[in-house]
Amino acid sequence: PHYHNIITESHGKVGLITLNRPKALNALSSDLFHEVNDALVKYDDDSNIGAIVITGSERAFAAGADIKEMSDQTFAQVYKSDFLGHWGKINDIKKPTIAAVNGFALGGGCELAMCCDIIYAGEKALFGQPEIKLGVIPGAGGTQRLVRAIGKSKAMEIVLSGRNFSAQEAERWGLVSKILPSDKVLDEAIKLGQDIANLSQPAIQAAKESINAAFELSLKEGCHFERRLFQSLFSLNDQKEGMSAFVEKREPKWTND
Ligand code: HXC
DSSP: OOOSSEEEEEETTEEEEEEOOGGGTTOBOHHHHHHHHHHHHHHHHOTTOOEEEEEOOSSEEEOOBOHHHHTTOOHHHHHHTTTTGGGGGGGGOOSOEEEEEOSEEETHHHHHHHHSSEEEEETTOEEEOGGGGGTSOOOSSHHHHHHHHHOHHHHHHHHHHOOOEEHHHHHHTTSOSEEEOGGGHHHHHHHHHHHHHTSOHHHHHHHHHHHHHTTTSOHHHHHHHHHHHHHHGGGSHHHHHHHHHHHTTSOOOOOOO
């Protein structure tokens, strides 16, 4: 498909989505976000793809929702169109998603990164939820995902002050899984995606589904859900293959069924 605000290209089994509105520091206009949704769904439906990486530029992952697009909107308009309601799409993607973040990841940019399953950050990446300084609050899950990732006191400090935080803070707090030299972030994210894509895809899908269930269920229900999913994997050829390969001291050949 022909996109105007993003570039898509696959690297082996990894689908790469590059946000590409350089003049606006990749501000997430509605058009851009609809294209991201479209690309995500296409990769999720593509059986040759096993993981998805989202990245921006060296200067900005994304500097937030498009403030120029939002500034004149009325309550009636944003309410009737359920503005930002379309953000849910990324949370329904079954395949693993990795954010490769350099530069600014602010507002909706930070929220988009937090919607991904894993965040790799360049050493100069800068995160933040500056919405309070615009007279609003995060609107795409920022208050909810930040508090789950880094706890109440830090989430409150960040959202109420609107101050940015560094890649080093983000990594220390557990929001980011790894910090890398800026020019290595994307390569390493693709490499991680490739490693994941080379494993049994139904097992990967179950693992992601089970971890995400932890955000919705009690510990007892979550462990029950996990155990049932675990048991269900014994219906797959990949379970037989994985375990017999171990016993026979050879590499497994996954067939994804
Ligand atoms: C629209 C934006 C933008 C944004 C930057 N630009 N961020 N346009 N929406 N969020 C545009 C600028 O207007 C400018 O265009 C160009 O990008 C370059 O930006 P500069 O400000 O000149 O660059 P710099 O001085 O380096 O400052 C970078 C910056 C600053 C610190 C990131 O741009 C900034 O504070 N941006 C806004 C960050 C923010 O508040 N984000 C939260 C948005 S609200 P022109 O044409 O003027 O040169 C939000 C709500 C979440 O995200 C709801 C869920 C989606």
